[in-house]
Amino acid sequence: MVVFNVSRVETAPIDGQKPGTSGLRKKVKVFKQPHYLQNFVQATFNALTAQKVRGATLVVSGDGRYFSKDAIQHAFEILLTLLTMRARACIFACLSVCIIIKMAAGNGARRVWVGQNGLLSTPAVSAVIRERVGVDVSYCLVQKAGLIFFNNVNGSPMHNEFYTPELEYQGSRATGAFILTASHNPGGPNEDFGIKYNMENGGPAPEGITDKIYENTKTIKEYLMTDVPDVYPSSWPLYVDIAAIGVTSFNGPEGQFDVEVFDSASDYVKLMKSIFDFESIRKLLSSPKFTFCYDALHGVAGAYANRIFVEELGAQESSLLNCVPKEDFGGGHPDPNLTYAKELVDCMGLGKSNSEVEPPEFGAAADGDADRNMILGKRFFVTPSDSVAIIAANAVEAIPYFSAGLKGVARSMPTSAALDVVAKNLNLKFFEVPTGWKFFGNLMDAGLCSVCGEESFGTGSDHIREKDGIWAVLAWLSILAYKNKQNLDGGKLVTVEDIVRSHWSSYGRHYYTRYDYENVDAGAAKELMAYLVKLQSSLSEVNKIVCGIRSDVSKVVHADEFEYKDPVDSSISKHQGIRYLFEDGSRLVFRLSGTGSEGATIRLYIEQYEKDPSKTGRDSQDALAPLVEVALGLSKMQEFTGRSAPTVIT
Numbered sequence: 001m002v003v004f005n006v007s008r009v010e011t012a013p014i015d016g017q018k019p020g021t022s023g024l025r026k027k028v029k030v031f032k033q034p035h036y037l038q039n040f041v042q043a044t045f046n047a048l049t050a051q052k053v054r055g056a057t058l059v060v061s062g063d064g065r066y067f068s069k070d071a072i073q074h075a076f077e078i079l080l081t082l083l084t085m086r087a088r089a090c091i092f093a094c095l096s097v098c099i100i101i102k103m104a105a106g107n108g109a110r111r112v113w114v115g116q117n118g119l120l121s122t123p124a125v126s127a128v129i130r131e132r133v134g135v136d137v138s139y140c141l142v143q144k145a146g147l148i149f150f151n152n153v154n155g156s157p158m159h160n161e162f163y164t165p166e167l168e169y170q171g172s173r174a175t176g177a178f179i180l181t182a183s184h185n186p187g188g189p190n191e192d193f194g195i196k197y198n199m200e201n202g203g204p205a206p207e208g209i210t211d212k213i214y215e216n217t218k219t220i221k222e223y224l225m226t227d228v229p230d231v232y233p234s235s236w237p238l239y240v241d242i243a244a245i246g247v248t249s250f251n252g253p254e255g256q257f258d259v260e261v262f263d264s265a266s267d268y269v270k271l272m273k274s275i276f277d278f279e280s281i282r283k284l285l286s287s288p289k290f291t292f293c294y295d296a297l298h299g300v301a302g303a304y305a306n307r308i309f310v311e312e313l314g315a316q317e318s319s320l321l322n323c324v325p326k327e328d329f330g331g332g333h334p335d336p337n338l339t340y341a342k343e344l345v346d347c348m349g350l351g352k353s354n355s356e357v358e359p360p361e362f363g364a365a366a367d368g369d370a371d372r373n374m375i376l377g378k379r380f381f382v383t384p385s386d387s388v389a390i391i392a393a394n395a396v397e398a399i400p401y402f403s404a405g406l407k408g409v410a411r412s413m414p415t416s417a418a419l420d421v422v423a424k425n426l427n428l429k430f431f432e433v434p435t436g437w438k439f440f441g442n443l444m445d446a447g448l449c450s451v452c453g454e455e456s457f458g459t460g461s462d463h464i465r466e467k468d469g470i471w472a473v474l475a476w477l478s479i480l481a482y483k484n485k486q487n488l489d490g491g492k493l494v495t496v497e498d499i500v501r502s503h504w505s506s507y508g509r510h511y512y513t514r515y516d517y518e519n520v521d522a523g524a525a526k527e528l529m530a531y532l533v534k535l536q537s538s539l540s541e542v543n544k545i546v547c548g549i550r551s552d553v554s555k556v557v558h559a560d561e562f563e564y565k566d567p568v569d570s571s572i573s574k575h576q577g578i579r580y581l582f583e584d585g586s587r588l589v590f591r592l593s594g595t596g597s598e599g600a601t602i603r604l605y606i607e608q609y610e611k612d613p614s615k616t617g618r619d620s621q622d623a624l625a626p627l628v629e630v631a632l633g634l635s636k637m638q639e640f641t642g643r644s645a646p647t648v649i650t
């Protein structure tokens with residue numbers, strides 16, 4: 001076994017390492033600064049406390065996005081001259097994974113688990129933390145047989161007379177994970193990189209921990225790193241080939257340290273098969289009436305799409321678009337919305353180019369780390385707010401995992417109230433939480449919530465503690481399979497559009513749109529928000545302005561800054577977005593994005609409820625035009641930002 005020592009590397013605080021809505025996201029050039037990643041990782045270990053990190057099993061993987069070649073050269077300068085080309089390629093792709101492995105060992109972790117090639121989707125990480133049992137044969141043998149037993153060098157556990165499946169079963173479970181992703185932000189040398197920590201429940205670290213991490217980054221003086229022996233081939237972690245599945249063991253001051261590389265998809269696939277009726281989805285996908293298209297936007301979802309949709313469910317390979325994960329997402333913006341998932345949008349007949357080819361019946365896309373989803377029907381867009389409401393309304397009948405009933409449902413504040421109406425009708429517990437998936441986690445851990453979703457293309461359930469892009473697609477396919485049970489052999493197919501329209505007739509429709517103003521000057525964005533907060537002190541003043549802009553919209557009856565008291569731990573989250581609530585149930589919400597990496601992004605959410613079934617079929621931009629005018633006028637959007645139009649409309 002390779003032996004390593006631990007050294008303390010001197011460092012100094014670096015400004016701006018405050019985690020946002022979902023971890024630390026910055027341009028690659030920022031992460032390239034010496035000690036930048038290391039400081040953040042050590043600050044995280046310190047926040048978790050040395051006691052918890054010692055002996056821990058940590059998952060380290062991500063969406064495979066680019067992390068600078070220069071930084072790699074910097075960090076591994078000497079070693080690179082000693083390496084084979086194959087090892088170099090692996091290191092180039094996985095610098096950050098390697099740094100974290102070395103730091104985990106330095107901080108006394110017992111083992112690190114890495115998805116093959118450093119790839120794991122965010123939902124798969126959550127599933128791995130909650131479900132996976134590590135092989136860990138040597139550990140079991142030491143425990144059980146009192147013998148020291150080494151794994152072989154290329155990783156696969158060595159079998160001998162002491163090995164039994166029962167021993168393997170007693171393997172380790174993960175304590176947490178570093179996820180290397182900037183989610184839906186573009187990747188590449190001039191784009192974004194990111195890192196976040198997830199806890200042992202599989203969900204993002206709560207604010208208590210992320211605040212501590214930030215405080216630690218402001219005072220950090222040193223980090224712990226293993227020294228790298230400089231003689232090839234016993235150098236490590238270069239000795240761990242993260243392209244090859246297996247376990248490699250080392251010996252450090254705290255004892256044995258293992259790096260286990262495992263298949264990125266199998267735990268996740270197993271979990272999906274335990275939730276959905278794969279057989280009925282397979283029937284749907286193999287029916288000539290049903291056509292399907294999935295776009296991974298060159299994100300990590302591609303690594304799962306082939307396994308699940310093609311191998312398990314029998315979809316045609318040609319139905320997968322952009323399903324080869326790329327470190328720069330093929331130069332695209334891996335965000336599944338109507339603007340960035342252009343190829344899928346065109347293919348579904350929603351683009352400008354009017355192709356002769358008949359679009360598929362169902363289309364879906366994922367973001368870079370595969371936790372987001374967009375659901376489309378033929379020439380039809382399903383808003384994420386409607387999507388979660390429709391899944392909740394049909395879950396019990398269509399999805400075996402929910403057959404005993406839903407414990408409750410939840411949405412983020414800016415998400416439309418479509419889910420509220422379903423909750424009311426089905427008499428379900430309902431929660432409105434601030435933006436950010438971590439808020440759902442507490443409710444789920446307390447058994448209060450089964451299905452939840454956000455307007456920002458996130459949908460999920462309590463099977464894990466992250467939103468789950470592929471789960472959402474499987475949920476929709478399950479609903480389609482259920483509604484078409486009798487129709488696949490004869491009869492007309494019930495389409496995505498039919499399902500949505502019939503939902504609107506039963507529950508009413510929440511017309512909804514979101515305007516994003518990206519990369520606005522941060523000062524100007526703050527001023528706009530401050531102006532809107534100040535305005536709230538006088539409703540009569542607000543209504544005077546509103547009426548002056550459009551006399552045909554209803555009155556503002558309440559305005560506030562959203563504040564949330566977590567019903568489980570009673571923690572309070574303030575300043576979660578500015579709300580203007582109208583008498584007829586319409587809403588305007590203004591929020592600053594917490595996921596951008598440069599400047600500020602202002603999000604404006606506009607919503608109007610229509611109960612009358614004869615009026616639920618309008619074009620949403622037409623229906624919302626008066627409210628949009630009011631929102632832009634009330635906020636003086638152009639005056640503050642200099643923008644005459646949003647960057648993205650969804």
Ligand code: G6P
Nearest residue numbers: 021022436437454456593594595
């Ligand atoms: C991430 C989080 C979501 C959240 C979204 C909001 O995707 O996981 O829970 O809704 O960010 O992003 P924003 O840019 O609006 O802060």
Ligand code: ZN
Nearest residue numbers: 183184369371
């Ligand atoms: Zn994401």
